[in-house]
Amino acid sequence: MSSLSRRSLQELEDAFIKVSFEPESPTASKHADASAPPVQDPLYEPWFERGSGKFVDPAGFGSVALRKIYPNHTITPFQNVNLLGFPHALVEPASPPDVISSLMFFPLARRLGDMTGILVDSVRFGLFKIAWDKYDYLLYVARYPVTYGEMVVQYLLHEGPAEPSRTLLMACGTWDNALHEEIYVFNQGFWNKDHGLWLEVQKANWKDVILKEEFKTNLKKDVNGFFASEDLYRSLAIPWKRGLIMYGPPGNGKTISMKAIMKESDAKGYVPLYVRSFQSWMGEEAAMAMCFAKARQMSPCVLVLEDLDSLINDRNRSFFLNELDGLEDNDGLLIIGSTNHFDKLDPALSGRPSRFDRKYLFDDPDEEERALYCKYWQNKLKSNHAIEFPDALVDEIAVATEKFSFAYLKEAFVSTLVLLAGREKDDTRDFKTLLKHQVKSLKDQLDKSPENATPPRSPWRTQASSFGPRERDQLLPSQPRFSQGRRFWNANPSDLRGGGASSAMPGALPDGMQHGQPNEQNPMEGRRDVRSMAMAAAALGRSFIV
Template identity: 60%
Template sequence: MNEEFVDVIFRSQSTASKESKHERKFYGEWIDKASAKHSAPEQFAADALRKLYPDHSLVMTSDWRLQLLSFPGVSAEPIEAAPLVTEVVFIPLARRLGGPLGIVADSVEIGTFKVTWEGYEFIVYITQWPLGFGNRTEYFILHEGTEEPARQMLTKVGIWEDQLHDEIWVFNQGFWQKSRGLWEEVQKADWADVILKEDFKKALKKDVYGFFSSQEVYRQLAIPWKRGLIMHGPPGNGKTISLKAIMKSCDALGFSPLYVKSFQSYKGEEGAMADVFDKARQVSPCVVILEDLDSLINDRNRSFFLNQLDGLEGNDGLLVIGTTNHFDRLDPGLSTRPSRFDRKFLFDDPDLEERSLYCKYWQTKLASNDEIEFPDALVDEVAGLTERFSFAYLKEAFVSTLVTLAGLDDDEEEVDFATLLKSQIKTLRKQLDKSSDTDMASSRAQVDLAIPNAPARPDNKPSMDRDVRVLLDALSEYAAKSEASGRPAGAERRYTTLPGTYQADSSYWRGGDDYRPLPNPTGFSESMAQTSVSDGQKSKPSYVQLPSPLPRQSATRDGRPFEWTDGIEARRLAVSTSKVHVAGPKRVYTSMQRVADLSPSDRKL
């Protein structure tokens, strides 16, 4: 028994001695460490590898941009004696490619590779372990000699990864990514497909391309070499296709287009903006595309965005192009301030001349089709029938007509192109008119919800300021009618304030809170109109009307002049017994709001 036991021990040691150091040392120790002991495993691995390869230099990296094995100049093959653990991942492919619907690929969990680059040989260990919400991958690059060859190789890898290879930089959800799909889509655009008046198109192209060729002019004039353009107007009138044409041509000229989808980020919007402009400064000269500018910039991030746009850190070579369907929603700091977006291009609904140009564009495209007759007379007729059509509506008229023609069966009655096109225009006209009626009804409904039987107002172009003024005017008119009808018997006027310390019979604020006179409501049931109040207690729920001073009515606050601003002053209140008086005429804004408990932030009127 003893001899057999000794024999087993010695045979085990003998077998182990024949194993390579890759398998016997690093793999076993890594499994022991990475299976549970996750305190700085990369430091443990570095120490283990230095002991195994005392004559080799070691360079480590976990930078996701340094994808060593995918670099075109690198040759890599697994070392057979070392364990290789991979995880299979599935990658779906687009159906339109016509090939397989998907492939599987291997993700290296742990492996050892012999890597060759420009005559240098390296041993590369790749390890991966869970960290936070994801995994961390570490490369350990060993070279028999100095670190310099490994560092040179990683520099080449980083430069290649940072370059665009038929791709476009896209910023979304806090990260820059290279998009091949967007690049392919942009390549389909052509200025010949942008149907605009020649003078307008020429001015737009001059402002874009002239900027990049004018660096010396800017320098001689001692002004920053930066420019901002805004493309605005109703949707469907050529902003997007113009952007694609600009991106395509700028990319071909060597000026990288940077496309920003969103400023939403794990870093916050300000952190995302800093990342966007840092990248732009790195790759300048370039063009930064901010589509739907009115949705990207809001009250929270506007100040930081303007600071970045002003270029406190220097924005030489940056052409920033913003687009919006709602120019009136932009802050004046963006829309009117010089040196930010100093050029504005309005992409409005096409006039008769532009509609004729678009019809001639389709006439040329269909000229080679013998089955379609498209005479000049039809061009003029269609241009006249499509008043108020956007370019998108015009395109839909032609595309839907051609699709319908292509789908006709042989046994169906033949319909000529002109008849079918005019029929499609008639259908789209109904949709356009219905959409306009819906928009007008929605605008009226917003006022009617607050003011029953409010008088109708003429419909103009949408404007936030105008909508507020219409609402306030309607509220005032309705209030005047209510006061003219008289108060119900026993409805005494009562004043109240939010909980706090105030001086009655004085226009003095203490504690930084506001107060308003609060009358009993008119026209409500007795149970709703009554309000039970006692010192230090809040009222039971009720409905109230809240008057407000006229716009910009002067008062004093903490001994200093203070002006009211106009607005809807009906709010939910927690009623207390303090009685105050606010001098000056009152305008009653009627709005039924339930009296309820409020948080401190909601108590401000």
């Protein structure tokens, strides 16, 4: 056929419309080569269509978009670094009206003055200017929804190489990971820093621990000697670890002794870690693994397990013993447990020396110890000339308070002083009369069963637990510190959701100071509650982000 005839035929074909009653495959029309054989696999087309769909990647999109907007800057995306809370950097919004945020109000204690609370900006989108060292930076914060909540992505921009940005993030991360008048507390599967607990521990003093001097000296030597004996342990080729158990009826000095140990160890650089509970969303065994992993990271340190009999049960005992025996390296761990019910501990826990090497019995005080406690109060009150406290009264009270715990003795003195301070003018009863009356009253109420050997609450006052912050509001300074009027920024949605119980030791107020969920990129690290962070930020007069 001539070329003219072929051209005429082609023009004729183009003049007609192809009509078909069979659906045309979009895959075949767009992607298939006409000369290629037809696809036989029935899964090919639906799989190709599903795999070719668009997917959502806001974090990646942000990096690409910022490279186009700031071609001369290096873009450093990052997570879990509290950059806006870094006290060594100057931070301010680039354009406050452009920051998208919602305000949250957090009330403060009335005793702090006219300041009723603080406002926290929960940032959804914002651009901040940061100055640190000799460099200037830009910080973008963006929050977007994900399947089970929200994700926060942050971008640090620097006009120049990336090394200054990495140096800043390393400095900030190092500072944020360190303890600043705080104690690590583990609760509900998260590690949290607790400043309020640190304040409580600072109140402890060995002079206030009324025990026989030999007993107290042996306890202190056991703790201090462990940390001073690393070379000895290694020379003997034995693991450098030790376990102590404090046991006995409640109210006899276990808690205050533990606080004194924590304070002294912290001052010497041996970090105290406090475990409140192994109950968590991920199970007790995973929580135990987190606890020991943190302890190994922070060693040499003191790991405190209060109420050991309630922490260890039939379900988790085997796993706990494996962690304790050190299938992994437990060098530098001093583990101190306490219990009011030593008989409830499994023999595998209480009877094997390589697990808990020493046991210290904190029993109800004998007459000598009761006399020591009375002399302790005699010394405290000697400067009060309105109170007569002769040696004869010391001996009399020591004899009259048989079977009293130290907690009962304390209640007798405190309630006496409260009554003395609130006497009516026509009430002529003196300190001695009131004290003896209170001793008799407590003796009448005293339940001889060791199960209930705790002092009753006085009707005229609230008795806080002996271990833990009385009020989280201690985090705030006095009123004049709030005159700066700074704004507080928060970009982590987990801190605003709450959902975890306060990690403080017993005694924390149940006032809704809840902890958030872990950062999605760093589930091993718990987050502090927003209220505590806001208070700490207010005390420093700076913005913060967690």
